[in-house]
Amino acid sequence: MLKSSSAGCYVALVRVLQRTIILTTTAFFAAAAFGNTLEDRLLREFHEAYPKEAPEGGSERAFELRAAPATVGQFDGRRLDVWAYEGRVPGPVLRVRLGESVRVTLTNDLPQPTTIHWHGVRVPNAMDGVPGVTQPAIPPGGSFVYRFTPKDAGTFWFHPHHRGSEQVERGLYGVLVVEDREPLPWSRDVVWILDDWLLTPEGQIDPRFNTRHDLAHDGRWGNVMTVNGSSDETLEVRAGERIRLRLVNTANGRVFAPDFSELDAKVIAVDGMYAARPLPAAGWELAPGNRLDLDVTIQPGERGRTIRIVDRFTRRPFPLATVRVLDETVPTPGFASPANPRVPRWADGLRASVAAEYRLNARAGGEHGIEWMINERAWPGHDQSPVGPFDRLEPGRWQRVRFVNESFRLHPMHVHGQFFKVIARNGAPVDEPFFRDTVLLKRQETVDVGLVPLDWGTWMLHCHIQEHAEAGMMTLIEVAPANPTER
Ligand code: C2O
Ligand code: CU
Secondary structure (H helix, E strand, C coil): HHHHHHHHHHHHHHHHHHHHHHHHHHHHHHHHHCCHHHHHHHHHHHHHCCCCCCCCCCEEEEEEEEEEEEEEECCEEEEEEEECCCCCCCCCCEEEECCCCEEEEEECCCCCCECCCCCCCCCCHHHCCCCCCCCEECCCCCCEEEEECCCCCCCCCCCEECCHHHHCCCCCCCEEHHHHHEEEEEEEEEEEEEEEECCCCCCCCCCCCCCCHHHHHCCCCEEEEEEEEEECCEEEECCCCCCEEEEEEECCCCCCEEEECCCEEEEECCCCCCEEEEECCCCEEEECCEEEEEEEEHHHHHHEEEEEEEECCCCCCCEEEEEEEEEEEEECCCCCCCCCCCCCCCCHHHHHEEEEEEEEEEECCCCCCCCECCCCCCCCCCCCCCCCCEEECCCCEEEEEEEEEEECCEEEEEEEECCCEEEECCCEEECCCCCCEEEEECCCCCEEEEECCCCCEEEEEECCCCHHCCCCCEEEEECCCCCCCHH
């Protein structure tokens, strides 16, 4: 009796299990057909938060950039030997409008090969400026034409991707501003390029690059901080003016934390892309590579005042720049701060599995004595082919990528050709209402991001501390479908 009843139970249980299996299988296929996996739902949330294709049919803007040694007068009139685009540090601000295409002829008159990388711009892969990957390095005396049509309006910058720790430090960088199709009536549009310089007692750029000290720390931190190449940059404004202030950190290693609490300021864009809504300007850090766009209104009560913008990243605050408010008032242009309400929330992103993981650490060895690694591999030196295999990400699908900083140093991790959104820090959900192209990892921190790769190709993923990258902290990701017939 007992036996047969337990046998009956067993049969019933098997039936239930069978039905469950059938139901689950059916549900699985239905889900695939109707696209209802977690990733499908996350992808739907992304829905054209930024476009896949560049606008067509606009006119072309042509620029010439000559990279060459130059001497500039800076830092209290002392002469400074630099490497510069068009003889200036910072290099020129290239301004185009969304819809226009860009053509830049780079002439290399440096004593080294070089390239230009368009940081944050979703360019065709062949225009990405990575030597040995997307193009051969341009030899001294050579030239190269970069052509692309920006897909996004915003604040971007450009710099060499060959011996960056030396070439960027010597002064090779500039800004690319892609204005909105219909620019808002700002009183003024201002670029502030934040950088630091390590100068010798004679006031020249210290020629020792990639030192053991730089590598064992957060790269090369300078002893002179500059905004637009000046150690006392002053912005003269009138009360009532509404200013779009574009900040770019071009330093090799230094993180800036500018304090805007004296101003009526809101953050409207991060790494070039508009945020979901205007955000309070307090507590932001700009790691190397990062940009922040601010919407600043000079209040009538600030007439005649002198406001100092101070950096607070390190324990010793230092003055970055000055805003001098003239004794004049103008009407404030009225318009809603620009925003991108389509930035997804991706609150469920943490439930998805990790598609690719990048562990960051160092070991003794290599050309510089210390190698910085991603997943136990250091990128080989200049002009050497990287060793695969590399991770592949599926274009047009939502994926979760994880960075794990196993070291005690800072690593601003940058991905070329893609934007991503931070969804967790150390496993705890984070809602940053904006995309990034560079995220700073603090000591032993884990950061999870979600992304939908739209731009196909072989893209770099690396630390933007130039010395860490130089000592190996670079890898590639392949954005291509698993099934090549989809091409
Ligand atoms: Cu601004 Cu690969 O870098
Ligand atoms: Cu690093």
